[in-house]
Amino acid sequence: MSEPVDVRASYCYRHPDRVSYVLCQRCGRTICPECQTPAAVGVICPECMAQQRATQPKTKPAILTRMTGRGAPVVTYALIGICVVVFIFQSLPGIGNSVTQALQYAGVYSDPRLFQPWRMLTAVFAHGGFLHIALNMYTLWIFGMLLEPLLGRARYLALFLISGFAGSLGVLLIASPTQPVVGASGAIFGMFGAFFIIQRRMGGDATQLLVLIGINLVIGFIPGLGIAWQAHVGGLIGGALVGLIYVETRRISRQRWQVPLLVALCVVLVGLSLVRFVWPNA
Template sequence: MNENPQEDPNDRQDPWGDRPVPAPQYGQYISGPQGGPGGQHPSGQHDPTRGPQQPEQRGGPGIQRRRRGDGMPVSWTIIGLCVAVWGVQWLVYATTPYNLASILGYAPVLTTSEPWRMLTSGFVHSMPSPIHLLLNMYTLYLFGRMLEPLLGSWRMLVLFVLSVLGGSLGVLFLGQPNMLVIGASGGVFGLFGALFIFMRHFKRNITPIVVLIVINLAFGFLVGGIAWQAHVGGLIVGALVSLTMLPGLRKRR
């Protein structure tokens, strides 16, 4: 990434401190039959008139205010929606002859006739085991906790939604026409791509996130029934979207 020689040094303050990068594994499934520190003087020395010196807040006061005030409402809303949809999947499966995964899942052959499936597929998960849902939601929670306080709610929503669509585009261009896919993994891989871009921008050690991406991409290639195409598409789109957010992120800071 090219650096601007006129860039404000505060633009690259580390917003995460020493928090480690989480490393869960998960997959997007191909659908089966069941679907300035306190107490500091401007000179940099401690000002005794302002009371005891407080520990330095990594990432600057603006980041700290967003952590306390904004939280992660978008991440929690997406998690709640996915859990609710999974409950409805069980209700439909138990009371009707229909499978909600077949109704809301995405297949490239349906792109022209039912394009809305490119988005709805990201909120449906495999049955009957909850493992697919739990791994995706746990990962969304971990990365939402790191990204949403930094981006703000609407940027987080845009990033996730476009990454889900990017996952569907990956299936469209790289998958088989009749391959039906479900799951939020395209959107979560978009968070992977965004975190890589932001860590590189803030000059953090990118090795952990690179290893995480490589392991999870390999997992998709080596384990059957996982749509690696959605992972690749979501990763690429998430990284591209986060690049467009950097100028606004600097302005917001």
């Protein structure tokens, strides 16, 4: 049986009006992005940082921190950068089609006779056109600005990758095995799902987000648009499960279960990716 989340503990102790998901790795108090200082593992609050500076020799701030600023969504910037670079290569005359074909995913690539499972992730970083990548990168930037400081960089990256894989799994289980797909939509819908779960469990109003998810899902079913709605559904479910794990293991006493549960989820997703061809009638 799950225990109710202490809503008060979901707000920064220095800024009671700011919801945050990140805890100080030393004292365990909730801190918002403005109050976070990167540490060797996780982040620490201003008081713990002051105690550390008082007892240790002064060191220069990390180069990455100086370049990006405290709490900047570095992982989001990196993911957008990778997608843009890949799209540039996709657009080059002569090699563009070869790049797309090398990265795209279709269910047939999970067949043991043509086993290329890495495509379930590489397809996330390729896109089908300028409008496609523009819309996806804009949405990734908007939600990355919210989720990366909220979850922390490692959790946020895990959410993106697991959701992207789950999106490809949706394509494998539901779509035609010969229909190739590309795009970060599955990973982005995973971010939708995780954010929705976190908002609801922390007592926030998720009505507008639910409407946004519904609209985007419906658009995916409109004939003629060529949208892989299967990736949207798979990514949404995968991201919601990751978000649920994060919420249920948020307390320090439960954090030791977070990584094992994420690994278990990945094992389940990989296992499901084998179902279609190991048991064709499943």
